[in-house]
Each structure stands twice: as structure tokens, then as C-alpha cells.
Amino acid sequence: MDIIKSIQQRKSCRTFTSESLKPSDRKKLEEYINSNKTGIKNEVIDFTLVEKKETDKPMKLTYGLIKGNKTYILGKTASTASARVNYGYLLEKIVLKATDLKLASCWIGMFDKEYFNDIQIENEQIIPGILTVGYSTGKKSTIESLARKAVKADKRKPWDQLFFNYETNAILESEIIKPYIESLEMTRLAPSSGNTQPWRIFYESAANEFHFFKKITNQNYESKGMHDIDMGIAMCHFELVSDKNDLKGNWIKNDASSIKSINDLQYINTWKCL
Numbered sequence: 001m002d003i004i005k006s007i008q009q010r011k012s013c014r015t016f017t018s019e020s021l022k023p024s025d026r027k028k029l030e031e032y033i034n035s036n037k038t039g040i041k042n043e044v045i046d047f048t049l050v051e052k053k054e055t056d057k058p059m060k061l062t063y064g065l066i067k068g069n070k071t072y073i074l075g076k077t078a079s080t081a082s083a084r085v086n087y088g089y090l091l092e093k094i095v096l097k098a099t100d101l102k103l104a105s106c107w108i109g110m111f112d113k114e115y116f117n118d119i120q121i122e123n124e125q126i127i128p129g130i131l132t133v134g135y136s137t138g139k140k141s142t143i144e145s146l147a148r149k150a151v152k153a154d155k156r157k158p159w160d161q162l163f164f165n166y167e168t169n170a171i172l173e174s175e176i177i178k179p180y181i182e183s184l185e186m187t188r189l190a191p192s193s194g195n196t197q198p199w200r201i202f203y204e205s206a207a208n209e210f211h212f213f214k215k216i217t218n219q220n221y222e223s224k225g226m227h228d229i230d231m232g233i234a235m236c237h238f239e240l241v242s243d244k245n246d247l248k249g250n251w252i253k254n255d256a257s258s259i260k261s262i263n264d265l266q267y268i269n270t271w272k273c274l
Contacts, residue, residue, distance in 0.1 A: 003240045006096040007186045013104035016068035016134040020051060025101055029133070032097045033073065039086040040235070040251050040269070047075040047094065048119065049133075059115045066106065066132055073131040076121055084225045085268060087128045088232025092190070095131060096240070104136035107233075109193055109226040129229050156188050157197050166204035166211060169262065177203055180210070183241040190237045192230040193221040199234040200265055208273040210238070211254075213265035231268050238271060248274040 021029070026049070033047045052059075052070040059066065073094055077083040091107075098105045109129045116127065163172040163184055174181050184201065192198065196217040203210050214231050216222045221230075235251070242249060252272045259267045 001097060001100040003096065003244050004182070004186065006099040007189055007237060007241075010095060010099045010105070010191070012106045012191060013132075013136045014066050014106055015137050015139060016066070016104060016132070017137050018054070018068050018070070019135050021071055021103075021134065025103060028101055029094075029098060029103070033094055036090060036093050036097075039090045040082075040232075041086075041253075043077075043083065043086045045075045045077050045087060045090055047073055047091065049073050050116065050119070059112055066108070068137065069106075069132045069134045071132070071134050072116075073133055074116065074119070074127050074129075076119070076125045076127055079124055079126045079225075081225070081228045084128045084228035085232040085235070088229035089236045090232075091129065091131055091229075092233040092236040093240070095191075096236075098131075098133050103133050105131055105133045107131060107191060107229075109221070109229065110224065128225055155195070159184070159188065162188055162197065162200060164200065164202045166202035166209075166260075167206070169202075172201075172203055176205065179245065179247055180242065182245060183238050183247065186241040187234050187237045190230075190234045192233065193226040194218060196221060196227070196230070198227045198230050200262075201234075201238075202262070209254075210271040210273070211259065212238075212268045212270065213262060214268050215265050228268075235269060235271075242271075250274065 030049055033049060037044050037046060039045060050072045075087060077087050095105050107129060111130055113127065160171045164170065165172050198215050198217050200213045200215050201210055202213065212231060212235060214227055216227060221227050249271050252270050254270050256267065
């Protein structure tokens with residue numbers, strides 16, 4: 001998979017054809033899903049590809065509209081912030097694989113839970129979000145166009161609003177982290193709830209670590225755990241691009257007492273460069 005190409009080509013799609021996944025596409029996607037279960041700290045999540053029938057009613061969404069689609073990917077996990085981060089991390093890998101297979105997709109964080117009543121959920125488990133996947137019509141509906149315009153879907157925050165020097169809190173100078181410029185740039189392009197981009201990344205040169213913090217930018221999304229999923233998506237982009245560039249590292253969770261308090265930000269995780 002050309003990870004840079006997949007990241008750059010991925011766009012949320014809400015207008016699909018009614019065509020089922022081709023057997024070859026479904027096979028490749030399911031093979032990837034089955035090999036992509038282990039996430040951060042070796043937490044395992046089983047994802048399932050669900051295909052609804054033509055006779056099934058369309059799924060009700062809290063907002064927006066999905067047209068034509070009947071194929072979904074979803075998983076079950078614990079109702080904790082760290083589990084939701086891991087969920088976003090793993091499911092975004094599937095998003096990028098789907099893009100590599102020329103499939104269109106869309107993250108959905110607010111949806112009708114009863115639509116998936118046939119999925120057995122154990123006590124205290126949740127489905128944090130789902131992915132629609134299929135073939136794009138190549139045209140956006142009026143509602144989709146308006147929705148994308150409302151959240152400025154094609155725009156992203158600039159570097160100076162996302163990446164900082166841990167020691168000084170100043171804007172991170174690219175010269176300091178040259179090998180990781182592409183990792184950060186592809187993280188900047190990551191999708192998020194309402195395009196809110198809640199991640200703030202601080203590089204600590206003394207420890208050679210990138211600290212990922214969460215900035216609550218929408219209380220509604222935060223209350224539903226969607227910002228945690230967003231953080232996992234950002235971490236996925238950072239890791240995959242770093243790996244592509246042979247930049248070794250792993251995720252660690254530093255003790256809260258060793259991480260300095262930064263304004264209204266919440267510490268999530270750290271990428272330890274090796």
C-alpha cells in the first residue's frame with residue numbers, strides 16, 4: 001500500500017452506488033481486517049464487515065445523509081477513552097486500505113445503534129463508530145456538498161496551530177525534526193469529527209519524543225467520545241508514515257506526573273523515537 005497516496009486520496013463519501021462489494025475487493029478487504037486486530041498496547045479489536053440487504057431500511061443518522069450504501073465495517077470495544085483511541089487507530093488503517101483498493105468510505109460517529117441489533121455486544125462494550133464503504137457515484141449530492149462546506153472538509157489547520165516545541169511551547173520548527181516532517185504533514189491531513197482536528201503534538205528534543213495532546217474543540221463530540229477516536233486516527237497516520245520512512249519508534253504512555261500541564265490540553269500518548 002502506498003500510504004502517502006492513500007492519505008492524500010482519501011475523501012469522505014456520502015453518495016454511493018447500490019452495488020455490493022465485488023468478491024475480489026471484499027476478499028482483499030476482509031483479509032486486511034482479519035490481520036489488523038492488534039492495536040496500541042496489544043489491545044485486540046475484532047472488526048466485522050456487515051452487508052445489509054436491499055430490503056433493509058436506510059440507517060438513520062444523527063446528522064447528514066448517506067445515500068446508496070449498504071456495506072459497513074464496525075467493531076466492539078470497552079467504553080473507555082483509551083479503547084476509543086485504539087478503535088480510531090485500527091479502523092483508520094482499514095480506511096486507508098479501502099482507499100488503496102479504490103473503495104470510497106466515510107467515518108460515522110453518531111448513528112442509530114439499533115440498526116446493528118444483530119451484532120452481539122457484551123456488557124459494557126460499545127460500538128464507538130462505524131465505517132461505510134463501497135463505490136462512489138462520482139457525484140456529490142446537494143446535501144453532501146453543503147455538509148462538506150459547513151465543516152470546511154477540504155481545509156486543514158496550518159502547521160503553526162498543531163505542532164509545537166515541548167520545552168518552549170513555541171511553534172515547532174521543521175528544521176528540528178526534519179525526518180518527521182512528512183509524518184506530521186500526513187497527520188495534519190487526517191480526518192476528524194466535524195474536521196475539528198483536536199490533536200496537538202509537542203516534540204521534546206531531550207527525550208526524543210512526540211507527545212500527543214487532545215484539545216476539546218466541540219463539547220458534543222467530546223461527550224460522545226469522538227475526539228478520542230480522532231486522536232487514534234491521527235496516531236495511525238503518524239505511525240504509518242514514520243514506518244514508511246523507516247523511522248523506528250513505539251507508543252508509550254508516560255506517567256501523568258512527568259508530563260507538564262499545557263493550558264487546556266489533555267495528554268493522550270507519546271511516540272518514543274528509537
